[in-house]
Amino acid sequence: MSKRLPAIIILFTMCLPSYPRAEALEVNTKISRGRVTIAEPLDCKVSVRAPFEIEVSTPQADSFGPWALTGAKTEGGGKESSVTLTLLTYTTGQALLPRIPLKVTAKDGRVFTILSSSAEITVESLLDKYGDAGDIRDIKKPLSIPHSALFYVLWLIAALLAAAGVYLWRKKRRSRGLLPAQESVAPEHPLEKALRELEELKNSGLLDENKIKEFYIALFDIVRDYFAGSYGIETRDRTSAEIYADLKAVEADKKLVALSRDFFERCDMVKFAKLRPEPALCREDWDGAKTIVEYSSRRGTIS
Numbered sequence: 001m002s003k004r005l006p007a008i009i010i011l012f013t014m015c016l017p018s019y020p021r022a023e024a025l026e027v028n029t030k031i032s033r034g035r036v037t038i039a040e041p042l043d044c045k046v047s048v049r050a051p052f053e054i055e056v057s058t059p060q061a062d063s064f065g066p067w068a069l070t071g072a073k074t075e076g077g078g079k080e081s082s083v084t085l086t087l088l089t090y091t092t093g094q095a096l097l098p099r100i101p102l103k104v105t106a107k108d109g110r111v112f113t114i115l116s117s118s119a120e121i122t123v124e125s126l127l128d129k130y131g132d133a134g135d136i137r138d139i140k141k142p143l144s145i146p147h148s149a150l151f152y153v154l155w156l157i158a159a160l161l162a163a164a165g166v167y168l169w170r171k172k173r174r175s176r177g178l179l180p181a182q183e184s185v186a187p188e189h190p191l192e193k194a195l196r197e198l199e200e201l202k203n204s205g206l207l208d209e210n211k212i213k214e215f216y217i218a219l220f221d222i223v224r225d226y227f228a229g230s231y232g233i234e235t236r237d238r239t240s241a242e243i244y245a246d247l248k249a250v251e252a253d254k255k256l257v258a259l260s261r262d263f264f265e266r267c268d269m270v271k272f273a274k275l276r277p278e279p280a281l282c283r284e285d286w287d288g289a290k291t292i293v294e295y296s297s298r299r300g301t302i303s
Helices: 005-015 126-134 149-175 190-202 212-231 240-250 254-272 279-298
Strands: 026-031 035-037 042-049 054-057 067-077 080-088 093-097 101-106 111-115 119-124
Touching: 026 119, 042 054, 042 101, 054 067, 054 080, 190 212, 190 279, 212 240, 212 254, 212 279, 240 254, 254 279
Parallel strands: 035 119
Antiparallel strands: 026 042, 042 080, 054 101, 067 080, 093 119, 101 111
């Protein structure tokens, strides 16, 4: 009996089930590019190979450091499986893509947690990369002058004479008490006007109606008009790059200039690059616009 015991032990050991181990997993991380512009999607593909059948699940977190997860797609099956994560960031400069935890489930029900490789991604500013060329402009048609310059001069003189006549007539009637005196209305303060319009935009329902582009156009106009009223710079019919250049020339506060640059870039991405951020990011940009207005006002830029 003692001679048969080792053989029995070996046979029993061979019949025991073998369980997969985490060390048997082979993980490979592939980044679509190492340089992107702000808010440009970046694909990170994590592939897993194993000697047994597995399934890779998408991560539950919606952000990893400065990166936000906007989409995930799983592929493969059996002993090879992968997930492609679509990420973006609004931070410029060197942005670290951290190691992302993923759940791997074996066929027998065991669950492992793996980590992707980290990577250093360069995020470029649209204004720094393209400058004025980053904005889209409509093509203007050639102007044609159907009449001579004298024709327009005569019309201008006639209009001025008519306006002067109406003014004198109203002044004479007012002096006789035939017309009520005009009440002088003080112009609305730029800060009060901007805050009022921001609240109106917040309650407009554009985000509830999924009108993302219209929301950002209105948000950009509020900040643009505020800069015109508080700094005295021309903002109408001008690109965000031109407005930013004028603001940088008159504003010494680097924090305010940086906040304004990032805000302009995000608005341009929605208006021209067809970016459609989630409602939560839209509300963050609304908060950013309010911060720019209030921070500028506290610095005493408005006379």
